[in-house]
Amino acid sequence: MPSALRAECGQLWRLRGLLAVLARRELAARFAGSAGGLLWAWLPPLLTVAAYYLVFDVVFGMRLGGAAPAARVGTFLIVGMLAWMAFADAVQRGLGSLLEAGGMLQKNPLPPGLFPARTVLASGAVFAPLMLALVPLYAGAHQFRPGVWAVLPLLALQGVLSFLAAYLLAILAAALRDVAQVAGVLLSLGVFLSPVLFPVGLFPERWRWLLWLNPMTGPVLGYQAALLEGAWPPAAVWLSIAAWLALLAALLSLALARSRDQLVDWL
Numbered sequence: 001m002p003s004a005l006r007a008e009c010g011q012l013w014r015l016r017g018l019l020a021v022l023a024r025r026e027l028a029a030r031f032a033g034s035a036g037g038l039l040w041a042w043l044p045p046l047l048t049v050a051a052y053y054l055v056f057d058v059v060f061g062m063r064l065g066g067a068a069p070a071a072r073v074g075t076f077l078i079v080g081m082l083a084w085m086a087f088a089d090a091v092q093r094g095l096g097s098l099l100e101a102g103g104m105l106q107k108n109p110l111p112p113g114l115f116p117a118r119t120v121l122a123s124g125a126v127f128a129p130l131m132l133a134l135v136p137l138y139a140g141a142h143q144f145r146p147g148v149w150a151v152l153p154l155l156a157l158q159g160v161l162s163f164l165a166a167y168l169l170a171i172l173a174a175a176l177r178d179v180a181q182v183a184g185v186l187l188s189l190g191v192f193l194s195p196v197l198f199p200v201g202l203f204p205e206r207w208r209w210l211l212w213l214n215p216m217t218g219p220v221l222g223y224q225a226a227l228l229e230g231a232w233p234p235a236a237v238w239l240s241i242a243a244w245l246a247l248l249a250a251l252l253s254l255a256l257a258r259s260r261d262q263l264v265d266w267l
Contacts, residue, residue, distance in 0.1 A: 022118040138227040
């Protein structure tokens with residue numbers, strides 16, 4: 001791990017108690033004053049996956065080809081879309097976290113990483129239980145094969161991936177506000193350049209390498225293998241995740257080193 005990032009992570013670990021408090025407050029603040037409270041955190045993704053199942057599997061009874069990891073379209077879509085929503089929510093909220101905390105950072109010598117980490121943890125508290133809930137719902141189809149437990153390391157690695165991406169974008173957004181707009185567009189379009197909406201086998205083979213330019217291709221394929229087939233994800237999934245983690249860690253460390261003396265002024 002690059003030195004600048006290693007030092008930042010060390011600070012976050014020492015302040016882990018404060019980080020947990022900030023994450024709880026972040027989650028509570030999102031729905032403060034509403035009668036439903038935290039129910040509104042889970043309701044939108046739950047309604048989304050329910051709609052996929054109702055429309056594609058029940059109403060239209062759509063089916064995928066034999067090369068797909070699942071026969072039913074809705075059942076297939078739920079796995080990838082829930083993972084993508086978790087990533088997009090964490091990154092979208094995290095990239096604006098430094099700008100929102102600008103006043104606090106100007107008055108207190110807190111490590112800036114607390115704020116993107118807070119938003120990523122809060123998003124994880126919403127989506128991780130939903131992903132874990134898919135384990136008993138899906139595992140019966142393949143007799144609870146042990147590969148289904150690959151969901152646990154995949155969730156942990158996705159959390160780290162989301163934090164690195166969110167923190168990097170947060171620093172870039174502090175330097176140039178247009179980054180937030182560009183990132184929003186990329187997160188909206190990125191779902192189409194991933195195996196979320198279609199099995200990877202349906203993507204033209206000569207253009208399939210483009211899917212690996214999306215950092216969520218590896219995790220999505222991993223979730224599909226684990227939940228839909230009960231199989232341990234192949235080596236390509238773990239290598240892709242490791243490559244993206246290494247790249248984002250290097251870029252974030254460089255951004256931290258370059259922005260150390262200017263970040264508060266940008267905010």
